[in-house]
Amino acid sequence: MAAISLSSATLSRTHFPLIQSPHFPPLSLYSRRTTTKIRLSNPNQKWASAAYVSGPASDYSVTDPNPDPKFEGFRREYGESKDAISWGMLWGLMADQKWRVALCISALVGGTTCTLSMPLFSGKFFEVLSGARPEPLWKIMSRIAVVYALEPIFTVIFVINMNKIWEKVMSVSRAHIFKRMLIQKVEFFDRYKVGELTGLLTSDLGSVKDIVSENVSRDRGFRALSEIVGTICILFTLSPELAPILGLLMLIISILVAVYKRSTMPIFKAHGMVQSSMSDCVSETISAIRTVRSFGGEKRQMASFGNQILTYKASGIKLGTYKSINESVTRVAVYVSLLALIHSIYDDGFIYISSTNQMIVNKKPIDYYSSSRDSTEGGYGHGAMGGGVKGELSVGTVVSFIGYTFTLTFAVQGLVYTFGDLRGAFAAIERINSIISGSEIDEALAYGLERQIQPEDVQDEKFQLYVNGFDEKQRSYHLHYMSTLGSSNDLFNVVWSGDIRLEGNNSCLLALEPWLEISLNLRVVSERKGAQARVKYHYPIETASDVHFSYPLRPDVKVLNGLNLTLKNGTITALVGTSGAGKSTIVQLLARFYEPTSGRITVAGEDVRMFDKSEWARVVSIVNQDPVLFSMSVAENIAYGLPDADVSKDDIVKAAKAANAHEFIISLPQGYDTLVGERGGLLSGGQRQRVAIARALLKNAPILILDEATSALDTVSERLVQDALNHLMKGRTTLVIAHRLSTVQNAHQIALCSDGSIAELGTHYELLSQSGQYASLVGSQRLAFE
Numbered sequence: 001m002a003a004i005s006l007s008s009a010t011l012s013r014t015h016f017p018l019i020q021s022p023h024f025p026p027l028s029l030y031s032r033r034t035t036t037k038i039r040l041s042n043p044n045q046k047w048a049s050a051a052y053v054s055g056p057a058s059d060y061s062v063t064d065p066n067p068d069p070k071f072e073g074f075r076r077e078y079g080e081s082k083d084a085i086s087w088g089m090l091w092g093l094m095a096d097q098k099w100r101v102a103l104c105i106s107a108l109v110g111g112t113t114c115t116l117s118m119p120l121f122s123g124k125f126f127e128v129l130s131g132a133r134p135e136p137l138w139k140i141m142s143r144i145a146v147v148y149a150l151e152p153i154f155t156v157i158f159v160i161n162m163n164k165i166w167e168k169v170m171s172v173s174r175a176h177i178f179k180r181m182l183i184q185k186v187e188f189f190d191r192y193k194v195g196e197l198t199g200l201l202t203s204d205l206g207s208v209k210d211i212v213s214e215n216v217s218r219d220r221g222f223r224a225l226s227e228i229v230g231t232i233c234i235l236f237t238l239s240p241e242l243a244p245i246l247g248l249l250m251l252i253i254s255i256l257v258a259v260y261k262r263s264t265m266p267i268f269k270a271h272g273m274v275q276s277s278m279s280d281c282v283s284e285t286i287s288a289i290r291t292v293r294s295f296g297g298e299k300r301q302m303a304s305f306g307n308q309i310l311t312y313k314a315s316g317i318k319l320g321t322y323k324s325i326n327e328s329v330t331r332v333a334v335y336v337s338l339l340a341l342i343h344s345i346y347d348d349g350f351i352y353i354s355s356t357n358q359m360i361v362n363k364k365p366i367d368y369y370s371s372s373r374d375s376t377e378g379g380y381g382h383g384a385m386g387g388g389v390k391g392e393l394s395v396g397t398v399v400s401f402i403g404y405t406f407t408l409t410f411a412v413q414g415l416v417y418t419f420g421d422l423r424g425a426f427a428a429i430e431r432i433n434s435i436i437s438g439s440e441i442d443e444a445l446a447y448g449l450e451r452q453i454q455p456e457d458v459q460d461e462k463f464q465l466y467v468n469g470f471d472e473k474q475r476s477y478h479l480h481y482m483s484t485l486g487s488s489n490d491l492f493n494v495v496w497s498g499d500i501r502l503e504g505n506n507s508c509l510l511a512l513e514p515w516l517e518i519s520l521n522l523r524v525v526s527e528r529k530g531a532q533a534r535v536k537y538h539y540p541i542e543t544a545s546d547v548h549f550s551y552p553l554r555p556d557v558k559v560l561n562g563l564n565l566t567l568k569n570g571t572i573t574a575l576v577g578t579s580g581a582g583k584s585t586i587v588q589l590l591a592r593f594y595e596p597t598s599g600r601i602t603v604a605g606e607d608v609r610m611f612d613k614s615e616w617a618r619v620v621s622i623v624n625q626d627p628v629l630f631s632m633s634v635a636e637n638i639a640y641g642l643p644d645a646d647v648s649k650d651d652i653v654k655a656a657k658a659a660n661a662h663e664f665i666i667s668l669p670q671g672y673d674t675l676v677g678e679r680g681g682l683l684s685g686g687q688r689q690r691v692a693i694a695r696a697l698l699k700n701a702p703i704l705i706l707d708e709a710t711s712a713l714d715t716v717s718e719r720l721v722q723d724a725l726n727h728l729m730k731g732r733t734t735l736v737i738a739h740r741l742s743t744v745q746n747a748h749q750i751a752l753c754s755d756g757s758i759a760e761l762g763t764h765y766e767l768l769s770q771s772g773q774y775a776s777l778v779g780s781q782r783l784a785f786e
């Protein structure tokens, strides 16, 4: 960390034109020391300079007048581009598989050449059959056989390799999106439902996948495109007069497709949303099935799901109608163009069938034999292919021409379907980006995650997915800024020895009117780098001290309102208060699920934002009222306490014994290997809590938070577990939220939380003697006695 020195002279009024304005009341701006230390609290936003400003991370920005060119590119490319998925990224991933792409292109060219030569050979075949071409039939038949044999071989090579390329692109994209979800700030998970988020990885990414996997067959996707291009080229060569008619046909279809594409984009998007809300309804019902059953809510759930089905049906019908209109319109357009083509051939006098020589000529019978001679010399006779007379078409050319018109028809049809899929994929990408890219990444967590992924992990195929290609630069960018954070060793030492404080920003206090929004431009000097940075501080000031907090989704509701609390190192603090007073919110801030709106949390005087969140997670153990277990075995759930380490069976058993869980575990059908079901649903509430306590014991973190950790246990079990917890709490900085007086009264200090601040603080007897809210809570038995 580099600190920035900001002398009081720097804070002169000349820097604050707003403050100098006569329209504003006098301001007092002061610091506690003559030189105020200003630090960057969010290193990602401050990538220009390794320093931070005290105050909420999201409310200011720093621009460096001398940016480091090495990282300027990163910021342009990644810091400012927030799209979770883009076509550029997908192409980039495809390009990584150069050799396979080259093989696909070769197979595509080979397959298309075979496909396109089929009408030519058909034309020749007819000429040979009609006697217009003096060539043995077996010769033309064998050529046709070769083309027919090669085409499926090229197709197989193309399809297999395209699928391999695309599956790899999709795996990396899926991993990337999942990782982007994991590193979102917690409010992201408050905002979106589970179904919506899982839908992004399943149905939405599925639409993107379909764009290739459903379009590798003949007459679809790239095949269709190459056939259209090839056919048009051949048609122009065969007959420059007729080819423009097909060009017009293409134009009509393209315009129709484009117009259609624009009009149906929202329908596709809406359909995707309805689908995810339907799956939401199912997952909500199933996850809360016991509640549904206990309230006899089946009918209500049926009604709710019925509504979803009807909406989905209506949206599906609408979508289907649009799809079918598109298909019919395209067909009508193609057939009308075909009729126009035939009519124009006839009308321009191209067609004349001679009864003697079977040639089609330009109303002027031509000599069959001269035509045949041309055929043998130059190819097809009097068509353009053979370099013949303008306006003359041989029977073979006309057969080829009709064949190509059909090839074109089906290829255009196929391309329209591909456009449909492309449209769905565009809508899906937009939806993924609007959800994931619209939210803020939790940078402190993202850095920590990069730190955790060690070089040896990168050798592992399943981690390679996450550090592939486009993520690599982002990773180096993160790793660079991680160097400005505190190291994990520091954190463990600091936490084992220091107090935890929830307090105001004491480094720079601005006492301003609450309604005043200020914009400060502070010129500051980095001590370490010697660089100058301009700090723009734009922040509606409320009060200068203590912790304030509102949940991001309800910014108007102040949950913590001037809270100041110290958790003394190695001691137990009990937090009590009425329901909704903000106790669990304090836990969430300590866990760093959310950041205080103003104020900060320090450990031994160091702002916790100095440490990445993964490291922080290692020093904090939380056991709460309704612990969530994963659908794996009991042993694996306990070992989750140390997810990165190889935990021995002995350690697991030791932790289970200490949490009084061993007895019930060995009585389970497969003992420690028994699966606990989804969210631990196959265990009782008390058993789940004991497994969670064992998990916390194994983690052995210096900070322990027990949020009603023993509430689901009966008195006997609780006493046993409490012994384990008492042992566990020794020497650790512990915060306990409990309703039982016995748990609370033994704490070193009791903090009474009321209206988002600490109203009373002291030992059990001190607080009782104050006859305040705590005394009345005890008196009213709301802290239940055993």
Ligand SMILES: Nc1ncnc2c1ncn2[C@@H]1O[C@H](COP(=O)(O)OP(=O)(O)OP(=O)(O)O)[C@@H](O)[C@H]1O
Pocket (backbone or CB within 6 Å): 190, 551, 553, 554, 559, 577, 578, 579, 580, 581, 582, 583, 584, 585, 586
């Ligand atoms: N994720 C959230 N988003 C918005 N508001 C929330 C969220 N979680 C809690 N709240 C609100 O914050 C306030 C404090 O809730 P909190 O859970 O901290 O209370 P508590 O003291 O722990 O209550 P209890 O003892 O009943 O658990 C409540 O008004 C609650 O509605």
